[in-house]
Structures are given as C-alpha cells and as structure tokens.
Amino acid sequence: MAKPLVRAAFAALVLATIVAFFVTQQLKGEFPLVIRFAAGPADISPNRDGFRDSSEVGFDLSRPARVSFSVVDGNGNEVRRLVDDKRLPGDSHNRYTWNGRDDDGRLVPDGAYTMRVVRRDEGRVINSIKKVNVDTEPPKVAITSARPGLISPGEPGQAPRVRIRYRGPRNEAPEFRIFRTDEGKPRVVARFRGGRGRSALWHGTIRGRPAAEGNYAFTVTVRDKAGNRAVAPAEFPSPANTRPGTGVAVRKLDLRGPLGVVAAGSLARLELGPTGRSFDFALARLGTSQVLREGERVGTRFRVKIPRSAKSGVYVVRVKAGRRRAQYPLAVAGLPQTRRSAGRPRPLVVLPALSWQGANRVDDDLDGFADTLEGRGRVKLDRPFRAGDLPSGFGSQVSPLLRFLDREKLGYDLTTDLALEAKDGPALANAPGVAFAGSALWLPERLQRRLRSYVEGGGRVASFGADAFRRPVPLARGSAGPSPPPRARNVFGERTKRLLRTDAAPLVLEGDDKLGLFAGSDRFIGEFSAFEPTAGLPGDTTPLTAAGRDPGEPDFVAYRLGKGIVLRSGTPQWALELSEGRLSVEIPRAMTRIWRLLARGPGTG
Numbered sequence: 001m002a003k004p005l006v007r008a009a010f011a012a013l014v015l016a017t018i019v020a021f022f023v024t025q026q027l028k029g030e031f032p033l034v035i036r037f038a039a040g041p042a043d044i045s046p047n048r049d050g051f052r053d054s055s056e057v058g059f060d061l062s063r064p065a066r067v068s069f070s071v072v073d074g075n076g077n078e079v080r081r082l083v084d085d086k087r088l089p090g091d092s093h094n095r096y097t098w099n100g101r102d103d104d105g106r107l108v109p110d111g112a113y114t115m116r117v118v119r120r121d122e123g124r125v126i127n128s129i130k131k132v133n134v135d136t137e138p139p140k141v142a143i144t145s146a147r148p149g150l151i152s153p154g155e156p157g158q159a160p161r162v163r164i165r166y167r168g169p170r171n172e173a174p175e176f177r178i179f180r181t182d183e184g185k186p187r188v189v190a191r192f193r194g195g196r197g198r199s200a201l202w203h204g205t206i207r208g209r210p211a212a213e214g215n216y217a218f219t220v221t222v223r224d225k226a227g228n229r230a231v232a233p234a235e236f237p238s239p240a241n242t243r244p245g246t247g248v249a250v251r252k253l254d255l256r257g258p259l260g261v262v263a264a265g266s267l268a269r270l271e272l273g274p275t276g277r278s279f280d281f282a283l284a285r286l287g288t289s290q291v292l293r294e295g296e297r298v299g300t301r302f303r304v305k306i307p308r309s310a311k312s313g314v315y316v317v318r319v320k321a322g323r324r325r326a327q328y329p330l331a332v333a334g335l336p337q338t339r340r341s342a343g344r345p346r347p348l349v350v351l352p353a354l355s356w357q358g359a360n361r362v363d364d365d366l367d368g369f370a371d372t373l374e375g376r377g378r379v380k381l382d383r384p385f386r387a388g389d390l391p392s393g394f395g396s397q398v399s400p401l402l403r404f405l406d407r408e409k410l411g412y413d414l415t416t417d418l419a420l421e422a423k424d425g426p427a428l429a430n431a432p433g434v435a436f437a438g439s440a441l442w443l444p445e446r447l448q449r450r451l452r453s454y455v456e457g458g459g460r461v462a463s464f465g466a467d468a469f470r471r472p473v474p475l476a477r478g479s480a481g482p483s484p485p486p487r488a489r490n491v492f493g494e495r496t497k498r499l500l501r502t503d504a505a506p507l508v509l510e511g512d513d514k515l516g517l518f519a520g521s522d523r524f525i526g527e528f529s530a531f532e533p534t535a536g537l538p539g540d541t542t543p544l545t546a547a548g549r550d551p552g553e554p555d556f557v558a559y560r561l562g563k564g565i566v567l568r569s570g571t572p573q574w575a576l577e578l579s580e581g582r583l584s585v586e587i588p589r590a591m592t593r594i595w596r597l598l599a600r601g602p603g604t605g
Contacts, residue, residue: 032062033061033062033063033065033117033119033126034059034060034061034062034117034126035059035060036059036060037057037058037059037115037128037129037130038056038058038059038060038095038130039055039057039058039115039128039130039131039132040055040056041055041227042055042130042131042132042133043132043135043225043226043227044100044132044133044134044135044226044227045135045136045224045227045228046099046101046107046134046136047136047228049227049229051223051227051229052226053099053100053227054097054098054099054100055097055098055100056095056096056097056098057071057082057095057096057115057132058093058094058095058096059094059115059117059128060092060094061089061090061091061092061094062091063090063091064087064088064089064090065087065088065090065119066085066088066119066120066121067085067086067088067117067118067119067120068081068083068085068117068118069081069083069094069096069115069116069117069118070083070116070118071098071113071114071116071132072113072114072115072116072127073108073111073113074111074112074113078116079102079108079113080098080101080102080103080108081103082096082098083096085120098132100134107136108134110134110135110136110137111133111134112131112132112133112134113131113132113133113134114127114128114129114130114131114132115127115128115130115132116128134226135224135226136226136228138224138228138229138230139168139169139222139224139228139230140167140168140230141166141168141220141230141231141232142166142167142168142232142243143164143166143218143219143232143233143243143246144165144166144167144243144246145163145164145165146162146163146164146202146218146245146246146247146248146366147162147163147245149162149245149248149249149366150248150249150251150274151204151248151249151250151251151274152250152251152252152274152275153203153204153210153211153250154204154210154252155275155322156322158275159203160202160204161201161202161203162201162202162203162204162248163199163200163201164176164194164199164200164201164202164218164220164246165198165199166198166199166220166222166232168198168220168222168230168232169222169223169224169225170197170198171194171196171222171223172196173193173194173195173196174193174194174200174220174222175191175192175193175194175221175222176191176192176193176194176200176202176218176220176221177191177219177220177221178190178191178192178206178216178217178218179216179217179218179219179237179368180212180214180215180216181214181215181216181217181368181369181370182214182215182361182370183214186217186236186238189211189216190205190206194220200220202218202248204248204250211250212250213251213252213387214250215247215248215249215250215361215363215369215370216247216248216249216250216368217242217246217247217367217368218237218246218247218248218368219231219232219233219235219236219237220232233246237368237369238369239367239369239375239377242367242368242369243367244365244366244367245365245366245367246366246367246368247363247366247367247368247369248366248368249362249363249366251273251274251384251387252324252387253272253273253319253321253324253326253388254272254273254274254326254384254385254387254388255270255271255272255273255326255327255384255385255388256271256273256328256382256383256385257269257270257271257328257330258330259353259356259357259381259416259418259419260331260353260416260418260419260422260424260425261331261332261333261414261416261424261425262330262331262332262333263306263333263334263425264306264307264308264310264311264332264333264334265305265306265308266305266306267303267304267305267306268303268304268305268306268317268330269301269302269303270301270302270303270304270328271300271301271302272297272299272300272301272302272321273300273384275300276298276299276300277298277299277322278296278297278298279296279297279319279320279321280294280295280296280297280319280320280321281293281294281295281296281297281304281317281318281320282294282317282318283306283315283316283317283318284315284318285311285314285316286313286314286316286329286402286403287403287406292307292310292315293305304330306330306332306334309334309335310334310335311332311334311335311336312332312333312334312336312412312414313332313334313414314329314330314331314332314351314398314399314402315329315330315332316328316329316330317330319388324388325388326384326388326389327388327389327390328384328385328390329351329390331351331353331415331416331419331425333413333414333415333425333426336411344599345430345431345432345599346411346412346413346432347411347412347413347431347432347433347434347435347595347598347599348412348413348414348415348426348431348433348434348435349401349402349405349412349413349414349415349435349437350415350416350417350420350434350435350437350440351398351414351415351416351437351438352393352416352417352436352438352439352440352442352443352465353416353417353418354381354417354418354440354442354443354444354473354480355393355417355438355439355440355441355442355443356385356391356392356393357379357381358373358374358379358441358442358473358480358483359372359373359374359391359392359393360372360379360383360385360386360391360392361386362383362385362386364379364380364383370386373441373471373473373481373482373483376481376482376483376484376485377481377482378480378482379479379480379481380478381418381475381478381479382478393438393439393465393572394438396572396573397437397465397575397576398437398575400575400576400578400579401435401437401438401464401575401578402437403579403580404575404578404579404588404591405595407580408588408592410592410595411599412435412595413426413431414426417440417443417447418444420444420447420450421444421446421447421475428450428451428459429454432459432460432599432600433459433460433462433597433598433599434451434454434459434460434461434462434598435461435462435464435594435595435598436462436463436464436465436468437464437465438464438575439465439466439467439468439572440463440465440468440469441465441468441471442471442473442480442483443468443469443471443472443473443491444472444473444474444475444480445472445473445474445475448469448472448491449491451469451491452491452492454564455561455562455564455566456561456562456563456564457562457563457564458562458563459564460564460565460566460567460597460598461564461565461566461567462566462567462568462569462594462598463566463567463568463569464569464575465569465572466532466570466571466572467486467496467499468490468568469490469491469492470486470487470491471483471484471485471486471487472484472491492561493537493538493539493541493561494534494536494537494538494557494559494568495535495536496533496534496535497532497533497534497535499530499531499572500530500531500532500533500549501529501531502529502531502549503529504527504528504529505527505529505549506525506526506527506528506549507524507525507528507547507548507549507555507556507571508523508524508547508548508549508551509521509523509524509525509545509547510546510547510548510551510554511546514544514545515544515545515593515597516593517545517558517590517594517597518545518547518586518590519593520589521589524586525547525556525586525590526574526577526584526586526587527577527584528574528577529573530571530572531548531555531570531571532555532568532570532571532572533548533549533550533553533554533570534553534554534555534557534568534570537557537559541559541560541561542560543557543558543559544558544560544565545557545567546558547570548570554570555569555570555571556568556569556570556571557570565597567594567597574587578591
C-alpha cells in the first residue's frame with residue numbers, strides 16, 4: 001500500500017463500486033416500462049369460421065416511449081409486427097387484433113406464439129411469458145353409445161330415457177341432432193342441447209310428440225378450446241360412418257316367428273316385442289276370415305297350435321295389444337288341399353323368406369340404419385318384419401298367387417327357401433315341379449346349386465317375380481350375407497335386362513307356343529307396367545314359349561334346360577292379375593296350365 005500506483009488502483013476500485021451501487025439502486029427504483037402483456041383468447045383457430053378466429057393482444061406502458069410491438073414464434077422469429085417504432089403515451093393500454101397471420105397475410109403454422117416490445121432508443125427488448133396458441137386441427141370426436149337402443153315412446157308404461165354419450169372435448173352445451181334414416185335420405189327431425197358432461201338425454205320425442213316408428217341416428221357438434229368445430233360421426237350420418245350401438249330403433253309392436261316350415265299339428269313359437277304386455281292373438285288361413293286358434297297372453301313369448309287338419313298353405317297370426325296390431329305369416333306343411341290330390345306328387349311352392357329378410361328394413365346392430373342385403377351387409381334371420389307388417393312383396397306377389405291356387409283347388413305343397421336349405425319339410429327331390437312365389441332376389445348359395453341340378457335332372461321351375469336367382473348368399477350362425485353383386489347370368493344361365501317400368505301394355509305372344517300355355521288367346525296377354533326382358537337364353541337350350549312387350553325382346557320365357565324346364569313370368573305383376581275382380585282371362589287360364597305342367601314333371605333331382 002506504500003506504493004502510489006497500488007493506492008491509486010485501490011481508490012479507483014472503491015469509487016467504481018460506489019458508482020455501481022448507486023446506479024443499481026437507481027435502476028431498482030425505476031418502474032418497468034411494460035407493466036403487463038395481454039392476450040385473449042389465449043387459444044385461437046384462425047380458419048375464418050367466425051369463432052375464435054383472432055386474439056386481442058397488447059401491452060400496457062408505464063410511461064411514454066417509442067416502441068415496436070410484434071408477435072414472435074417459438075424460435076424468437078418475428079412473424080407479425082403490429083406496431084412499428086411508434087411513440088405511445090404513458091399509462092396506456094394498447095390492444096391490437098391478431099388474426100393468426102404473418103405480415104404477408106399467410107396463416108402461421110399451428111403452435112405457441114409470444115409477444116415482444118422493443119424500445120430502440122435504449123436498445124431494450126421486453127418479451128412476454130403469456131402465449132397465444134394457434135390450433136387449426138379439429139378435435140377427435142366420436143359418439144360411443146346410445147342406450148337403450150330399442151324404445152317404444154308413447155306406449156303405456158314407457159317413458160324412455162336414451163343416454164347418448166360421446167368422446168371428445170367437454171362443452172357447456174354440445175348440440176345434438178336426430179336424423180330419421182328409414183324414409184329415404186337421412187333427414188334432421190330434431191335438435192337439442194346436451195349438458196356440461198359428455199352426454200345428453202333424449203326422451204324419444206320429436207317436437208313434443210312421441211317419435212314415429214323407425215330408425216334414428218345421432219350427431220354431436222362440439223368445439224375445442226381453440227374454437228375448432230367437429231361433428232361426429234359426420235355432418236350426415238351413414239352406415240359407413242356410424243358404429244353399432246349408437247343409434248335408436250323406435251318400435252311400437254312387432255312380431256317374429258319361424259321362417260321355415262311348421263307341420264300341421266305342431267306348435268309355432270312366436271315372440272312379441274319390443275316389450276312384454278297383455279295381448280290377444282288369432283290364427284287364420286290366408287284369404288279366409290275363419291279363426292282357427294285364438295287366445296289371450298301376457299308377456300312376450302307364446303305358442304300357437306296348428307290344427308292337425310290344417311291344409312298346406314300360409315296361415316297368418318294376428319296380434320292385438322291396445323291400439324297396436326302386428327301380424328306374421330306361417331308356412332304350414334299339412335294335408336292336401338283336395339281329396340283328389342291326396343297321394344299324388346304336388347308342385348312345391350317356395351316362399352322367398354331369405355329375400356323377405358334381405359329387404360327387411362330393420363336395424364339389427366342399432367347403429368341407426370336398417371340392415372339389408374342390398375348394401376352387401378349381413379342380416380339376422382331371426383328378426384321381426386318392419387312395423388309388425390307382412391313382408392315386402394307379400395301382398396302383391398305371394399298372396400294373390402296362393403289365393404288363386406286355393407280358389408281353383410290346384411294342389412300344392414309349401415316350403416321356404418330357408419327350409420329347403422336346411423332340408424326341413426317337403427323335399428326338393430320329391431317335387432314334380434317348383435314355383436317360386438315372388439321375387440327370389442337372394443337365395444342360399446348351396447340351394448342355388450341344387451336348384452340347377454334339379455332342373456337339369458328333369459325338374460321344372462317357374463319363377464313369378466323379377467331379378468331372381470342372381471345373388472347366391474352364404475348362411476352362417478343365424479345370419480345371411482354378405483351378398484355379392486348381381487351376376488350377369490342367373491343360376492340357369494339366362495341373362496336379363498334391367499326391370500323396365502312403362503305405361504300399361506300387354507305381353508304379345510311370339511312364335512309357336514310349344515307348351516300350349518296361351519292356346520285359344522288372341523296372342524295379347526294381360527296388361528302390365530313392369531317388364532324384365534331376356535337378354536339371352538342359356539346356351540344349348542330350346543325355347544318353348546315366349547311373349548314380350550316389344551317384338552324380339554320376350555319377357556315371359558319358357559325353355560328347356562337339360563331334361564327339365566325353366567319358366568319365368570317376366571314381370572313381378574303376374575300374380576296381381578290372378579286376383580279376384582281382375583278382368584284378365586288369359587293369365588288365370590295360363591296359370592292353370594302352368595300348374596298342370598309343374599304337376600306332371602318327373603320329379604327327379
């Protein structure tokens with residue numbers, strides 16, 4: 001310390017320390033330039049849908065200053081300058097709208113963004129901790145369940161509470177829409193708001209009234225915290241985007257029973273749905289008013305005894321529960337229709353039970369949409385027909401044909417295609433001829449192969465429908481499907497054109513009627529408005545009888561295949577011309593001749 005240089009250095013160090021102390025104290029006492037940053041909302045989705053498209057960002061100054069204000073990305077890069085070196089007054093609240101775009105108007109990438117204030121005259125930079133999150137990705141949303149999936153609103157003792165649950169963002173009041181799906185294109189029939197949880201309750205009403213019988217699907221609309229909108233399963237539900245157990249079937253009264261053959265003298269087991277109740281039932285033969293069995297029951301399952309003396313034919317079980325009605329057809333294999341036909345081989349009438357269920361618009365898996373074979377899906381065979389009614393096509397194709405046979409005392413045995421597949425009831429090999437009552441759109445695939453062998457071996461097959469024998473369907477574990485696309489040729493090798501609907505016109509006989517089906521006519525046969533022209537008979541076949549709307553394009557055809565004969569009516573309206581009160585003479589006369597042709601076949605197969 002004795003040396004002057006050391007003393008001078010020490011004094012300078014002490015002075016610098018004192019100066020630094022006073023500067024530090026002054027800086028500590030200075031009020032911050034930026035009091036706070038502001039951003040609201042903190043999450044935005046700048047997709048221009050009018051909901052959380054922008055955020056109000058800004059800062060509060062404690063004193064006048066010339067500053068710049070910017071939004072910066074996670075790497076500290078400036079993406080949008082909102083204030084460019086502008087003098088602002090002190091004690092000011094400066095707010096600016098940031099729409100999630102950069103200085104060139106381009107949408108910034110999703111991510112977290114912060115704010116920055118720069119005072120250039122002092123070289124000071126103040127960064128915010130507060131963030132604005134840009135998120136344009138819609139949230140993942142899914143309806144997970146709707147329970148119970150089968151309800152009967154408006155029925156005594158029924159007050160349904162369907163709980164619809166979804167997975168996704170929690171909203172204060174998510175919007176739910178109800179679509180009716182079984183009347184053409186799905187359409188919105190109601191809207192309502194859910195609660196704060198991820199669920200909602202539907203009481204089975206539409207505009208204050210109990211929902212009509214049918215199938216219903218739901219959608220839910222929610223937004224995430226950034227405002228992104230998502231609709232599950234889609235803006236318009238469809239079988240492709242809905243899940244099993246997320247829809248509701250409204251049924252008032254339905255009835256299900258066997259699709260096979262019930263023997264005379266045995267019990268037919270049926271089930272009433274969708275809930276148990278008190279009901280009356282009655283059994284009568286199709287086309288008659290005589291009640292053969294009747295009774296009262298409570299519950300769901302019941303049995304009906306078929307009389308031992310019942311003749312082969314369709315019998316209808318009718319159920320009444322309050323104001324509701326339901327009916328179900330039973331195929332009964334019984335006694336011959338006449339004494340004269342006793343002991344003789346009789347033509348076998350086949351009911352298209354698989355096609356009934358294939359077109360039956362009932363929701364099996366409760367996804368809100370009917371399950372049919374039309375969409376290459378699978379259907380359950382043990383299910384009621386829609387609305388408790390008789391199957392589609394029964395009244396226009398099956399019933400007129402069977403009533404005609406009964407009136408004319410033309411004997412027949414009765415079965416269904418499903419019974420033939422299971423080899424239950426009357427056998428195909430014992431029948432001299434087979435008549436398919438109605439359109440066999442779908443046929444069990446093994447039965448279809450057996451049917452061709454039956455014809456080639458000498459059997460005779462008549463089809464009184466349209467678009468038949470082109471879709472062989474597998475059966476497994478009480479269900480059918482999927483259905484393949486219709487084949488160009490049916491099982492017998494014939495090609496047909498698309499069903500043509502026109503003004504009413506007769507069939508005109510072409511060439512020689514080698515079977516004599518229309519003998520004595522003036523070559524004009526009936527009057528129809530739906531036609532299915534042939535597009536080519538199988539190779540190595542012999543045409544026997546043909547008649548058509550247009551020359552050279554026969555609709556009604558009969559031809560020899562192997563040792564047997566195939567006959568196709570060429571119109572689904574053939575059976576209607578057999579109804580009582582119709583003026584047609586040629587069709588009933590031809591039908592009687594067709595039946596005699598089927599009755600005298602060799603019956604091998």
